[in-house]
Amino acid sequence: MTIVSHQFHKAWLLHRRSYKERSVIAEFLVEGHGRVAMVVRGVRQARSRYSSLLQPFHQLMVSWKGRSELKTLVDLEPDRMAFLTGERLYCGFYINELLMRAMIPGQPVDGIEELYQGALAQLGNASPLQPLLREFELELLRLCGYAPALDWEAGSGMPLTEGAVYRFEPDTGLLPVHGHLNHHERSFCYTAELLQALSKRNFTNPEFHAGFKRFTRQAMKPLIGNRPLQSSLFFRKSVPEKRV
Numbered sequence: 001m002t003i004v005s006h007q008f009h010k011a012w013l014l015h016r017r018s019y020k021e022r023s024v025i026a027e028f029l030v031e032g033h034g035r036v037a038m039v040v041r042g043v044r045q046a047r048s049r050y051s052s053l054l055q056p057f058h059q060l061m062v063s064w065k066g067r068s069e070l071k072t073l074v075d076l077e078p079d080r081m082a083f084l085t086g087e088r089l090y091c092g093f094y095i096n097e098l099l100m101r102a103m104i105p106g107q108p109v110d111g112i113e114e115l116y117q118g119a120l121a122q123l124g125n126a127s128p129l130q131p132l133l134r135e136f137e138l139e140l141l142r143l144c145g146y147a148p149a150l151d152w153e154a155g156s157g158m159p160l161t162e163g164a165v166y167r168f169e170p171d172t173g174l175l176p177v178h179g180h181l182n183h184h185e186r187s188f189c190y191t192a193e194l195l196q197a198l199s200k201r202n203f204t205n206p207e208f209h210a211g212f213k214r215f216t217r218q219a220m221k222p223l224i225g226n227r228p229l230q231s232s233l234f235f236r237k238s239v240p241e242k243r244v
Helices: 086-102 112-123 130-145 193-201 206-222 228-236
Strands: 004-019 022-029 035-038 061-063 072-080 165-169 173-176 190-191
Touching: 004 035, 004 072, 004 086, 022 061, 022 086, 022 112, 035 061, 086 112, 086 130, 086 206, 086 228, 112 130, 130 206, 165 193, 165 206, 190 193, 190 206, 193 206
Parallel strands: 035 072
Antiparallel strands: 004 022, 004 061, 022 035, 061 072, 165 173, 165 190
16 A cells, blocks of 8 residues: 655755656655655656756755655645855755765654754855864764764773873774874874864864864764765865865
């Protein structure tokens, strides 16, 4: 028996890929339902009324049918249109890819829609990108249950020591470092001051920005895996002097 959701739900398109000759499989973030994949039939035809609506970052209203993990879109209506350009567009693609990799299909995550809406709102205004992205990454980790402890040492539970250096191991936490570090080891180590600033979401020191990014990338690996993010690769090719 096919289940039809006649009720409209707020949704955002995260990703789409071609399906058969005229259709696509669209991955949506749906309020109260998490990540939901739907077949959108005929959208690749010239006269499809959905083609202009089925774009990233627009806030949509969707209904669907189906019992399996892959649903079929029944109807789609615009709710709030949003357009990003330049590096903010690339950052939006990056955020969408993080959600695609972090979320298990059909499993809602409390607070994820609010986090996403807030990020889109900031991308649409003049908010600085580095703090925006780091805040999103840290909140995504927290909501998914992968947030690392930033205020104390693993094992001892002692507060971080001012002036000390710590090695971060995602499965363990922060471990104090003693002695000389080679080049490879430095890429996994962070000062107590940087970690404390990250814990307080204090992004005002630009000297910490590269370390913040390195830390959040490392912390996210257990959640999103080790495969390179396609959005980051595209960003580097398009804007080589910029980094997200």
